[in-house]
Amino acid sequence: MTRRHEQIAEALRTAIGDGRHPVGSALPSEAELAAAHGVSRGTVRQAVSALEAEGMVGSRQGARRVVLSTSPSQSFAELRSFAQWARGGGHTPGGLVLESAPGRADGEEAALLQLPPGGEVLRVLRLRTLDGEPALLERTVYAGWIAAAVAQLPDDCESVTQELYERTGLVFAHGEHHLDAVAAGTEDSRRLGVRRGSPLLRVRRTTTTPEGRPVETSDDRYRPGSVVFTVRNSTRTNPLVRSALA
Template sequence: MTETANAPARGRKTPLWRSISAALTADIAEGRYAPGDKLPTEAELSARFGVNRHTVRRALADMAEMGLTHARRGAGVFVTQAPTDYPIGRRVRFHQNLRAAGRLPTREILGGETRAAAPREAEALHLPPGTPVHVSEGRSLADGQPMALFRSVFPAERFPGLLDRLAETGSVTTALAHYGVGDFTRASTRLTAKQATATQALHLRLREGDPILRAVGINVDPEGRPVEYGHTWFAGDRVTLTLDAE
């Protein structure tokens, strides 16, 4: 079949890839593909629409830019999941929250450093100005789909080598347990609506300016001493933050 099988060769105003994107979007809206379903392969879509794979690939990229689909390397293209309930309460645990929602959680560390605390960081962690802190930045995913970006700040003197622990385990809970912090709770949380910057949009597979939700929180140990000062930027259409009354 040729590129013109589904549209007239002359006078065509809508690009073929856009027509394919619209057709697949309609399929999703009509329930033919549910959240989490895998779309047909590029070869199958090429046969269905009578186009080459490059055109199909462009259509799928357009749908990904709109947040309708996401690709998993070696697995295919999937319809984006419905928003995941994410409890915000005294105990905020990324892995636990995602597993409870039936999702597979993973974390990617994008960077880390030990430096002098900024004024707000020192205040939040009850540290003298300029005290060394560990800063870990990364991306949280569910079933391979980016859910949030995070930046966590920890007292460096209390937790020597913490950045290596975080890189090894991918879990704040497990890393802090190594230092005898068997439990920690959320002392405060502030939520603010924001628009994704170009960098945030790239990491979260969003468009620049799309809605995101910023959560700023302080976690404390059982004695009330701050152990983490964190910022999390959630993709607005992928997470429903719920108030946990625990």
């Protein structure tokens, strides 16, 4: 973290976090911050725009920036990796591969993974636990070009993300997540230890490399009461999209 604008952003985050800038109060002006940190106004703007994207501060032209929230957003790394996220929150993650089988992509999978129809894929069913309790069931489809590396992972691998990075240098950089609710099916109920028909939060996601190449697509089903997803947005940054179905 040698970049000045990140240092300043971090300084502001902690200042907000420990109450020096309470929720609802105004932040120092850009000119003051620039003078205080000995940088130009442009660098300060980079820093505060990061906080704005995280939903911690709001801004209006002409008025000073306002503190909206004391808690920073999660890092992307924590969202990508179940294990990293769990440990960050003081929980103990666990993982177990229940099934793993190569196959051929159907139309939808081929489109999501940008593969030719019938291209090779690896299907994995994985149960994730949180502090020993089943928390979610992952049905992941990996693109053929990464399948070999995934297949070599141990069955009880805690962090797939971490292992793949260490073994192949693969980095997950972008993701698209679709959230809705479904009733637990037979397999869901057995694996997660809930009654059939229980509401589950379903997250269908596709992850790509920094170059935009799709790596995996997954159907994750969360046990109710175990996890909540949060999105912050504002007029400037709006990542949350609501879509109607046919």
